[in-house]
Amino acid sequence: MTSSVDLDHRQPPFDLLSVDQLARLQRSTDLVYFAAGEASLQEGSASTAVFVIYRGRFQALRITSEGTRENFSEYGPGDVIGAFSVMTGKARYTYEALEQSLCFAIDAAAFLKAQKDNPAFAAWFLEGLSAKRQMLAAQDRPGELAQAMLTRVGDAQLAPALFLNKDSTLREARLEMKRLGVSCALVPDTQLGPGILTRTDLLDALALDDRSPNDPIAPLLRRPLVGVRPQEVLFQALVSMTEHHVERVVVQDGAQILGTIGMAEVLSHYSSHSHLIGLQLARASRVEDVRAAALRIPDLVRSLHAQGARISFLTELVSALNGRVLARLWELMVPAPWRDQICLLVLGSEGRREQILKTDQDNALILPEGLDWPELNDTMIDFGNELQACGWPPCPGGVMVRNPHWRHDLSHWRTSIAHWSRSSDPQALLDFAITVDARPVAGHLDFFESLRATFFDAARNDVVLHHFAAAALAFHTPLTLFGNLKAGDQGTDIKRGGVFPLVHGLRTLALRHGVPDRNSFRRAEGVAAAGGMSEQLARDVQQALSVFLRLRLSQQLETARQGQTPDNFLRIAQLRRLDRELLRDALGVVDSFKSLLRRTFHL
């Protein structure tokens, strides 16, 4: 089975293979011919080979139930098709030759073996798939820049919904669950709203609370239901479960309940471990257990990112997990009377829910007026040390609970915020900016609400905002006069050139328009809704930001894997062509956004 032409060893991803690995792959490779109109692969089928186009063109398409053809992208020489099908056992599209074509056909088993032997080669396909899906998504939905669309909740295997009367007994409930093979039941109630009864609750009631099987189920019901909509992506279900500490959510389309979906079903679609981390956190009774769970988050990020998870989902999931780590540590480390009187805030990127890899521990406390607790300082030093052990490096600027300057009562906070907002020195502006993003995560959460009005009060002053916004324009967008990417010796600093101008600009616009959201993506929506920018620009800004975050994450994960400290520089030369183009477009968006800031804030 030797072919007269060899796989091009210079062409990605085959350049990732060693000489031996390539030779092995080569031995299982055939050159095959397709006539025009002939399909190399049928949608939904498992492919026996991965095809690399040598000559000719292919078209990805779907044939609908009515028999009409929906065309997706075209592929040409060098493109790889069928890898997804080999890896998942199910082709997403039918691939049809548009003209006479020649392809290398790599035997599926050999391909999988090569992936197993060479993680970089495997990762290329995982990332490559996500990029390709992005391209397809962009074609599917014109105007929206590519973002990987994962499986929708509605497409997943749902457990049927079992409805019970609220007067049912525990015994009846259990029998019905058993009959349908489900682990929870839903109970409609016009007054209190629907409730849910899980098998665990039911068993706990019988075994631990001395309930009789003839007792009614009503007292055991949990409300309100945590729900997801069928058109939401599966990942959202995972985020909701993690956030609400539940293992099952209800799938509802408007008022209609379609069924329930549990952690297990979701996980059959992901090889991730976010539920395990969540479980581990819930069970953790010692600080050491929390730490163990927290230290697994980076691996989760790595694997989800490799699978092409949307960056905004990733940030939400990670921040939900981080929030739980912090809350759990707070409960374990701060003794009872004080625990509920003090409010723990996370600031900056963690507050915005945009910290994917832990960069530093920006946090602060709101203390009750006249707090008298001599151990406060020692406890907070311990708390900070534990956070460091959990992977949060100390904040170089000292914005940490262990620092007395970041522990104030409400009135002191108000004075500080008013002062920072009017001051011009960089430190005050930085303090103001990270505090604007503050989010309460543990303790007396309500404290924070009364503080938020202070920000918006300060922001009523255009002069204050003018000086605040100026920082967003301090850095040059790394594009040349002709719109090409500009890079220094270390690469392109994407934090200065892209992330910071967008994040800070959105923060300032959100303040100006009274948008309460903290997350940059939500802020963009909020500002657009308030008339602060056009819907189009808001969408562009969101997409640009996710391009920056995704590319930065890829490179940071890679840097970390090599044992170096991740930084904010993008090595342009290492980006794929598609990503380079995305990056260039995204930086173009930064320029438009900056010009909006100039006009809005008289800069």
Add this chain to the structure above:
Amino acid sequence: MSVQAWTYLIVGASFALYIGIALWTRVASTKDFYVAGGGVHPVANGMATAADWMSAASFISMAGLISFMGYDGSVYLLGWTGGYVLLALLLAPYLRKFGKFTVPDFVGDRYFSDTARLVAVVCALFVSFTYVAGQMRGVGIVFSRFLEVDITTGVIIGMAIVFFYAVLGGMKGITYTQVAQYCVLIFAYMVPAIFISMLLTGHVLPQSGMGGVLADGSGTYLLDKLDGLNVALGLAPYTDGSKGMADVFCITLALMVGTAGLPHVIVRFFTVPKVRDARKSAGWALLFIAILYTTAPAVATFARVNMIDTINGPDSVGTLYEEAPTWVANWEKTGLIKWEDKNGDGRMFYAGDARNEMTIDRDIMVLANPEIANLPAWVIALIAAGGLAAALSTAAGLLLVISSAISHDLLKKVVMPSISEKQELLFARIAAAVAIGIAGLLGIYPPGFVAEVVAFAFGLAAASFFPAILLGIFDKRTNAHGAVSGMIAGMVFTIGYILYFKGIFMTPMAANVKENWLFGVSPEGIGSIGMLINFAVAIVVSRLTPPPPQHVQDLVESIRIPRGAGSASHIAH
């Protein structure tokens, strides 16, 4: 080198400097986050403010006016200097505390009314247009002389330059560019003044030279000589005033309070982050402005003495046209000097009565001054660069105000809220281009001399904004109805009065002489009466209509409490 070669060289070099600074500022990205706000020293900011402040009217026109009006010209000195102080002390701190950048924004928010905002936008546009027109005339004069073309061509060239500079180049408010512009313009103004002062009186400082004794050994004071010349030529003595007291008072007042409404200068007070630094900047700016303003009367006096000497000759019988000094020949090409040989003796003669054969545009005095005094070519070229710096820095700031007022405040907020950012930017550029076009037209067919045009702009600002701002800060009872009707009444009255006597684009309806004026107040000073009308209407209408909402009243209370204006107690962190 010829004057023209020097002009290309020096004007070219100064432009290269401004553009170089602008590019350098863009490229030099700060190292740290959040440092963009600070960093400009109060002295630098003072210079930038002075450059914003001193327009072609200050640089080119003011000395010319004084030169021809004598003592009466001092109203411009008093008005503009006083106006700056008024703005710095009475308005800027409160507007800053209120937190609004532009007068229309302040008016709109304070009176809680979009109608009030709209009226203020229209007034701001009107004032800015008039002011830009004055700059365009100044730029036109500079180009017409140094490119040796007539004034119309000069203005058209000026329009093109201003369009490229201000609209396409994005040279807006870059502090260090304006610092450079200030340096160029003050250098250009002072060098010839010092030269001439030393030639005429032996004093290095022009300010003392003006009051000094002539250096020709006659022992006569310079001003005495000028008074004598004026009287001999059938004019009032140079150091005596001819305007009525009411008129002088009104013009000065209109110039002073009108200043407050000039949108581009107010913004300068907000660009310094710290209130304390803003105050220091204002102080420095006053000093930098004073350097030019105190020199202007001296320049005016020197120029006049030299002009009469060179035209009428040492024995005051006139100079033969064939032997005319080069400056007369040069400026004749622009059409700004004309000689009509009434008595047919072939000699030029300048006088204040029937003997006069010369028509001299007052605006050329500062520019022609070094030529009249026979100074080296490079000094003459320097003046051109200075005049352009003064006109451009002001025009750029004003055009930005005009374009954003039209595209943002008017179109985006009121007329077409659905336009995208790109369309908004396009409209902003179109607005600036149209503004330059109209301003150019007004520059070619001026309703008066540059300084007079500018005086109208100030008068209009005085009659429209000033009462709305002042009442907005100090009288919490004034409401939207009062403010709007006051602004409209003041504006309509003032425009009507000016049109009645000056007839811009139409024939005046009455001779512009003292006998016809209301209370003896000239159109230049009528803004003050307009302002009083505005005050009266605003106060009366407000008292007759419901008071503003309580939160607005509370706001007004809090603006005047100095607490928290930025230098609040320092909090350690």
